Amino acid sequence: MENPQAEEDGDFSPIKLDGNNLPEYAILSHTWSTDGDEVTFEDLMKGTGKGKSGYKKITFCAKQTELDGLKYFWVDTCCINKADFTELAEAINSMFRWYRGAARCYVYLSDVPDSKDSKSTIESAFPNSRWFKRGWTLQELIAPSSVQFFSRDGELLGDKKLREQQIHQITGIAIESLRGHPLSHFSVAERLSWAARRDTKIEEDAAYCQLGIFDIHMPLIYGEGRSKALDRLLRKIQKSSNARSRLPTDVPWITPLGNNITKMAITGLGRIEKVQMFPEEM
Numbered sequence: 275m276e277n278p279q280a281e282e283d284g285d286f287s288p289i290k291l292d293g294n295n296l297p298e299y300a301i302l303s304h305t306w307s308t309d310g311d312e313v314t315f316e317d318l319m320k321g322t323g324k325g326k327s328g329y330k331k332i333t334f335c336a337k338q339t340e341l342d343g344l345k346y347f348w349v350d351t352c353c354i355n356k357a358d359f360t361e362l363a364e365a366i367n368s369m370f371r372w373y374r375g376a377a378r379c380y381v382y383l384s385d386v387p388d389s390k391d392s393k394s395t396i397e398s399a400f401p402n403s404r405w406f407k408r409g410w411t412l413q414e415l416i417a418p419s420s421v422q423f424f425s426r427d428g429e430l431l432g433d434k435k436l437r438e439q440q441i442h443q444i445t446g447i448a449i450e451s452l453r454g455h456p457l458s459h460f461s462v463a464e465r466l467s468w469a470a471r472r473d474t475k476i477e478e479d480a481a482y483c484q485l486g487i488f489d490i491h492m493p494l495i496y497g498e499g500r501s502k503a504l505d506r507l508l509r510k511i512q513k514s515s516n517a518r519s520r521l522p523t524d525v526p527w528i529t530p531l532g533n534n535i536t537k538m539a540i541t542g543l544g545r546i547e548k549v550q551m552f553p554e555e556m
């Protein structure tokens with residue numbers, strides 16, 4: 275696990291930490307900017323990237339980490355060497371665990387308030403933030419015990435506990451899940467529904483962003499397409515010991531067909547509709 279550490283000159287250098295004996299660390303949750311605007315692992319290694327708009331998020335995270343008395347922090351844009359596919363695959367399959375293990379999770383809402391709307395306020399912009407619509411931020415909301423929200427200017431807007439009712443209304447995620455109840459207590463269908471209206475920039479990530487939600491691992495095959503990635507995810511879920519509970523049929527996208535078979539249509543995840551057959555005893 276690579277973590278950036280602030281240098282005396284204000285730059286950051288990556289520090290590799292032992293995954294079996296991690297010190298307390300903070301972690302950043304955010305939405306990615308346009309390609310080329312985010313600070314990459316290569317930028318961090320070369321000491322470049324200060325001119326990119328994404329550098330503001332890293333300096334914010336470093337400052338907040340220091341204020342909270344922590345020494346290390348982790349940011350996905352620059353702490354994963356995406357040129358190393360093995361490292362990328364390990365990171366994606368470990369992401370839920372890394373967020374869950376963080377002492378603090380800082381959610382940086384770059385569109386709160388909306389800079390394009392002169393009438394936008396923090397409270398009017400908060401429920402409409404694109405952060406609530408992205409696939410990867412689902413596990414980043416659920417996994418950590420401490421989740422704090424910040425405006426684009428770094429103002430603290432409260433935490434997950436304070437805003438849990440509002441977050442539940444925005445996302446449809448069960449309050450008990452937001453409070454840290456084991457995800458195995460929630461049905462497969464309910465957990466799938468949490469991601470149904472979320473989008474991902476890369477189509478296969480519609481499946482990969484849910485690995486931690488179901489406590490499963492699977493190889494990454496970028497280029498296989500969204501449909502095949504979701505197929506593999508659902509097959510993995512079906513085989514998982516965590517998926518033994520029966521799928522409910524009281525939600526609009528699950529229709530019983532009889533003969534001990536349930537037809538489950540997952541609508542969303544980039545406006546793709548997918549149908550998968552499950553035995554009712556799941």
